[in-house]
Amino acid sequence: MKYCSQCGHSVGLIIPEGDNRERFVCGQCSVIHYQNPRIVAGSLPTYDNKVLLCKRAIEPQLGYWTLPAGFMENDETTLEAAIRETTEEANAKIDIQELYTLINVAHINQVHLFYRATLIDLDFYAGQESLDVALFAEKDIPWEDIAFPTVKETLKFYFSDRKLNEFPLRTKDIKRFKS
């Protein structure tokens, strides 16, 4: 950030009065430009013991497999975001269930939320951001080609919890990127 989005003047990094950390503050209109983490919301759609994954058509991690997920937008809830992303990336109709994983990725200022879901039918197909969409049994999951660590962790939690058929909220902090 170099310029004030309100008045166009240049901004500087200072600690505002009453605050305890540096913020971008406008030298002209004094607006403080806070920067905060973003939420990535998605789903873990399953059908007959198989999990739906999308092959990414865009960077980052083009060609790698992911659960349908993306940045939460303004004016929607976390659950609406998870459903929207599942529609956009996989054109999949789902019955969405409870929040299943909350994974912090602090070094890139993101919090990832995945909801469990059941596919309503098999009429899914790749959206603009996907090259392919497919169902995978546990033994066929392409573990080496999973796009993001939060997706890999969510899948690991799922296959482990499925043995007892109990799916409490799972949380984890990912310290640095490893695909």
Added chain:
Amino acid sequence: MKYCSQCGHSVGLIIPEGDNRERFVCGQCSVIHYQNPRIVAGSLPTYDNKVLLCKRAIEPQLGYWTLPAGFMENDETTLEAAIRETTEEANAKIDIQELYTLINVAHINQVHLFYRATLIDLDFYAGQESLDVALFAEKDIPWEDIAFPTVKETLKFYFSDRKLNEFPLRTKDIKRFKS
């Protein structure tokens, strides 16, 4: 948003190629300025069947009571944010437990997360953003003077769940502001 924070040129609202909603896009350097919801993280600190509340020293809702909570910062996890806010607003030392409520407030682009916590001692005192910090038994909760609906909902969930001493993740969507 009127000006590009990268180059200072004016921005316009357009739907970028491959997107499906309007974004602020710079007319000169073409940077897309996404806007996303923010996370408010806090705690529900208890001690001997009482709940810790803070009387707000700042707007909005100055003079009203809240659980310690605030905007999550970059470079921290949701749990770290909840602990930090509890320290800043109440100087309270807590053993933090599991995530307890996730409440969407879509019309103001916020997601509120409250963790259950146990006070380690009673040496708490008001921080800069609080006028007072106090413990309340259920019968003494100032329901009419609670600062935010997400705090009120979290307290209601807690006193209800406490009867069975079971505290599953509770979720709710708040449709519009009512204090």
